[in-house]
Amino acid sequence: MKGLRRFLDRIKPDFEPGGRFGRLHSTFDAFETFLFVPDKTTHSGSHIRDAMDLKRTMIIVVLALMPCLLFGMYNVGLQHFRAIGVADAALWSCFWFGFLKVLPIIIVSYVVGLGIEFISAQIRGHEVNEGFLVTGMLIPLVMPVDIPLWMVAVATAFSVIIGKEVFGGTGMNIFNPALLARAFVFFAYTPYISGEKVWIAGLTKGEGIVDGFSGATPLGDAASAVLNHTKEIIWTQGGPLEWFLGTMPGSVGETSKLAILIGAVILLWTGIASWRIMLSVFAGGYLMGLLFNLIGLNAYMDIPAYYHLLMGGFAFGAVFMATDPVTGSQTNTGKYIYGLLIGVMAVLIRVVNPGYPEGMMLSILLMNAVAPLIDYYVVQANIRRRTRRLKTVK
Secondary structure, eight states: OHHHHHHHHHHHHHHSTTSTTGGGHHHHHHHHHHHSOOOOOOOSSOOOOOSOOHHHHHHHHHHHHHHHHHHHHHHHHHHHHHHTTOTTOOHHHHHHHHHHHHHHHHHHHHHHHHHHHHHHHHHHTOOOOTTHHHHHHHHHHTSOTTOOHHHHHHHHHHHHHTTTGGGTSTTTOSSOHHHHHHHHHHHHSGGGSSSSSTTSTTTTTTSSOOTTOOOOOHHHHHHHHHHTTOSSOOOSSOOHHHHHHTOSSSSTTTSOHHHHHHHHHHHHHTTOSOHHHHHHHHHHHHHHHHHHHHHOOSHHHHSOTTHHHHSTTHHHIIIIITTOTTTSOOSHHHHHHHHHHHHHHHHHHHHHOTTSOOOHHHHHHHHHHHHHHHHHHHHHHHHHHHHHHHHHHO
């Protein structure tokens, strides 16, 4: 590493403003700060700083996503081999198959997203931020495995340009970029991210698939029961234990609640994510499920309330999407309100609109837009309380 450091120090003057490659200063700075901790210090004013800079924060989040990614790769292979009638496929065979399927999605996400980030930084003369390190991993994890790569590229470009750069870049965006990419695919190319066939590799093309095999997710089973006006939901993908472990069809990184739980522990232990938001999202979803149990107008409303926390992308959204420090509420009280409303709305959308069974994405995006308003009223309420106390003292 010392040799690499000396090499960068030797060529650095050429990339400084006024040097031979001064126009590429932002690009050089991005690679340098990715490889080594920046040596910049504060020269004026008093500041308190610690070792947790943006780069370290993003890397910890990526590490927290690794259990979801690794299990997602294994599950992609597992579901494929089940679909073709191979019930005893080896763990390594499942993982290798999933690795080869998921890796191209990751590569496209990072190449397109970072390419746009670098170009934007060069045009503006700004530093390249590390924010896309997380977004570039989140986008593949919330996509179905059989999605065409060109759609991933278009969705990634949309999320970076419309979701971030038009607002000023990392830290200025209103909506979660990864969710914007998923929303773009859902509304622009709905057949490629909904239904029963998109969640299992090869199912859409019928590549040796066993006759009658279904790739329905638990959310799909519940929605079908409501749409068909049946009194009981027929679960085609096991029960709560299987949903918790994640051995079922779904988006690449959203199926295993165990892997998500490991990621949540990492984020909470390092102080990266807000426990207030996580807790309140799960509380809101569970309480809304209990409320529907009391109403009980259809089979979906009669399922145990905790089922909602295990189905679809609810847990993944609560841990990795809702806790985004840029697009969520900033005040402590606002975090409780923000998270609670996300959980409530996610379950509400699922049950009331069975044609759109995955309500987590839409609920988080809606609350992203409302988060500044929540903080505003929380701050105003604090100001009014303090004003009343001041009058009482006088």
